[in-house]
Amino acid sequence: MPIKEFMTREHLVTFDIDDYVDDIKETMSKIRHRDFPILDENGNYLGMVSRRNLMSMQKKQIILVDHNEKSQAVDNINEAEILEIIDHHRIGSLETISPVYFRNQPLGCTSTIIYQMFGEKNIEIPQHIAGLLLSAILSDTLMFRSPTCTQLDILAAEALAKIAKVDIETHAKNMFKAGSDFKNKTTEEIFYSDFKIFHTDEFDFGVAQISAMSREELDKVAEKLRPFLKEVLGEKRIDMVYVMLTDILEESSKVIFEGHDAGKILADAFEREENENGILLEGIISRKKQLIPTLMNAMAEKV
Template sequence: MPYLSISVSRYGKNSKTNMQQKLKPLIIIGHRNPDTDSVVSALAYASLKKRMGLQVIAGRTGKLNKETKFVLSFLNQPTPPLISDLSGKSVILVDHNDIVQAVPGIEKAEILEIIDHHCLGGLETEKPIFYRAEPVGSTSTIIAKIFNEKAVKISKAEAKMLLTGIISDTLFFNSPTATEEDKKTAKKLKLIAGINMADLAKKMFDAKSSLRGLSASDIVNGDEKEFELNSVKFTISVFETANPDKVKAKSAEIFKVMSQNKTEKKQLIFFLIIDIFRAASFLYILGEEENQIAQKAFLIEPKNRIMYLPGIVSRKKQVVPAISKVIKDL
């Protein structure tokens, strides 16, 4: 099987804890600075759990981006409630497994499950849990497979939900993270949903690319993830767009926000504009520390503190590994 799956008796059919969980609401939630896959995978998994008789709440932890707002409107789905503290809560995590990307209070929460498609992070649990990670392009792909494994028929609404997560996280299969598993799953969901994937992808990416009402801070901080390696803390933020030139026009403001972030967070700051359709990125180089790491990672000379990276569109699979390798060797 192409995934890591660890299960324990608490999820057994006759488990006493399983009965208790039918009475105690669980929170299913994705990572900080939620993207579409993080939100819809939580919603879809909550839908599955409810159909299996459990009381669950799908939540979010942060402001929604424009693409996700469009998706929820398209799905006629209310915005999930904002969860700002998980202390004392029973939770299921989707689309992340790293403590720095989790909701505050996760250290004092009872983690029951993790469903993810990223590398292992730094979360620890006191008890064994159900953990499933697969090297696919979207957590929504894994959730769709779980529906099938549980012999629960995916509804039209659930199919649309899962399809948006796959389209978003794989950049409509243009990302190197996209796999045949994602494509196969999306084709099945498309038949159930009865929609045109290309049309849906265009509308989603148009919404994602809109700068209307966005400040430079929104652009830089809207999709940021923090990392720590060898005691070096660094943030890698991305803004995916079909119109990179419009974003680059705000470069002076973008560098100002990055500088403010570095002063406040005391860590290395990287920011990329990802060109969805041309499959390339523009990496913004804030200072000499970032410049040295970026040049060693990508072997490209920046121009005016911006490094053009053809073929680089995935933070998870391309950018984080390259930068992490350099930091490990510092």
């Protein structure tokens, strides 16, 4: 009797050569076959994949840049192999299976560290990469106005500007002007363009920062964001949410908020009058160095 009499011809479980391993794992775990056929784009048989293949599969290898906390990393970070961490923020609680190269420096921008690494390896920086690194430094330091900015950031920016063949002041103004164009952006796009979640022993809270060249533009954004903040609390399952609306030229931030005691904590932290429409903080433009530490201290005192 020929083998074709025993063959299954319908409801076959096969995978395409371009399917992602993460996508086929669930199917393989539910069906008790040992091997599964792999087909090309024309439906031709190429080979088999087995459960054993999945067990021996190498994890995705990643490098964390400009963050080191699990809450700020990509989804399923625990399933990846972290090779390096390059950052300039506070050190969080992320754990790794084996030792990794961890470089953390108190600078205004992670791109300053990357600029240093190019030099240490004697690798020439391409013009377009120099432009990207320069833009990141100008953005993170708010054109050198932020208290997080160091002399190393300024020197790196000047060197990168020469490579990129741009004028720093002109480039910065054009960049911030483009970033302040909120007309064609949704509420979600504006809010999540720079949003981070932080944790204390008692509270989980989020802080978004939006920068622009004029207070008038920021006031329009505030009105657009206020109704959205309650959604963020539920979606992210956090206790409080704050939005820093930073006026780059005036070097000040108006902070709007949502959540139980969010306004009181902010007002107490900076010794201001509580105002449900937002609190203006003159001279406060850095989330990392000025807002977060002060908020966390106020939260600790509240407990």
